[in-house]
Amino acid sequence: MSSPKESASRTPGIKRRTRGSRPSTVGHSHLFLTRALSNRRLPTKRKIPPSDDLLEKVEPQQLFSLMGTEWQVFYVTPMYRFRYTQLKSYARQLAAFVAAETRVGPESSAAAARADLAVNFSVVRGLAGTDRDAEAVFIQISAGGDKSAWSGWLACVNGYADYLRSLPPDFVCLPLLAGRGREPLGAAVRSWLGRTFDCSSAPLEMSHGVLQWLLALWLDARESRPRPRAPTRELTALWTLPAEPPLRVRVAVDSRDAGELWTSARDPEPDQGDEIRWEEVSRFTRGLAGHVYRHFKVDLSAGNLARVSAEAGAATREGRIKIHDSGSLNATLTLLTECALLKMPM
Structure with missing residues (x-):
């Protein structure tokens, strides 16, 4: 890291x-x-x-x-x-x-x-x-x-x-x-x-929670393959912290380490199948932030994600997205469709 x-x-x-x-x-x-x-x-x-x-x-x-x-x-x-x-x-x-x-x-x-x-x-x-x-x-x-x-x-x-x-x-x-x-x-x-x-x-625009979901979907798509191919991109996450002036913290993680962290965050229930729960997504993000705090004494708990990228794709808070992996296309577009429907003015 x-x-x-x-x-x-x-x-x-x-x-x-x-x-x-x-x-x-x-x-x-x-x-x-x-x-x-x-x-x-x-x-x-x-x-x-x-x-x-x-x-x-x-x-x-x-x-x-x-x-x-x-x-x-x-x-x-x-x-x-x-x-x-x-x-x-x-x-x-x-x-x-x-x-x-x-x-x-x-x-x-x-x-x-x-x-x-x-x-x-x-x-x-x-x-x-x-x-x-x-x-x-x-x-x-x-x-x-x-x-x-x-x-x-x-x-x-x-x-x-x-x-x-x-x-x-x-x-x-x-x-x-x-x-x-x-x-x-x-x-x-x-x-x-x-x-x-x-x-x-x-x-x-994509909220802190949506960016967390995207990271989880992309990591899960890779780890769920019977034979995951060799990773070509590291996982990166950019946090913004409420400071004066605003502080940006970029964290980069080797793809294999990120996959292991995601696997450890998953609930070991045999009947869970292809379901992902928010508790697992949040646990993964906390684990990533916790590693940063242990090694660099930087507390990310008050911050929000502004940009994320992984082997399968990349996204920003402003609503820019790139999909690299066709295997995660369905899950990604499903999440974006949900966000689009919920963003409509009521």
Whole structure:
């Protein structure tokens, strides 16, 4: 282990406000608050969904495009009257919108800007956990000879069943949006989605608890393999501590040591199977922090994780994520889908 270093939308639902209730601070013209998520929290235990469920269903080329690249993730409220049969029309509409939104200077021509753009919508078949989940959609924008000026995908993987059932039939729920590329293009895409489908979006920030879950999922994915391959990346965790000025502490752990610490944190119950419990996740984090305190006398108990990385992936508090290992894709997207649904304004 290395030494620490300083380093105006109402949301989804169908139940209308009763007289005397407080109005929402954000407006949405077609969808009202439902009780389906009002008492939801991230579960204190979770079964790890089989990775084969996605790997066998998604085309390898599409799967490859999702892996090994850093994405900025957002949540998106349900989209009103989104139709999979209209993807070609959406591509033309988005190209015109982006051209108008991103042109620079009074002499710029919208027609010329539109001719320099190419937008493509496609369905990522199989990138869904259950039959209730809507099929994922991939969006790619080419501009000025750059074939990947911006790309992104909308997905729902193992979304809450009661919430999805509560939505009216005119709504499609793809709560997770991941994008990469030129931010002005990404901002234009999100604006177009909001105007076209009466939805809203915002960055999906990841809390201290979510980052802990991600580390546990990624470590468990590796340790659960019958024959784990040789590790290629060490585990790193960046804590921020409430000090003046703010203190950042980076901890790096050999992958094998991290795996042994995770194994020791797991409950030795024979019937536990592929289930992970929050107590185990918290025990692992405390063990990591305890090691730092024993060796360097730095107390991390009052701090929060800001960035984590492991062999299977990396994530930041600001909502940037990179997935290296396809074997952990299902579990990772399931957790992000949960976070996206719970982040929606109530």
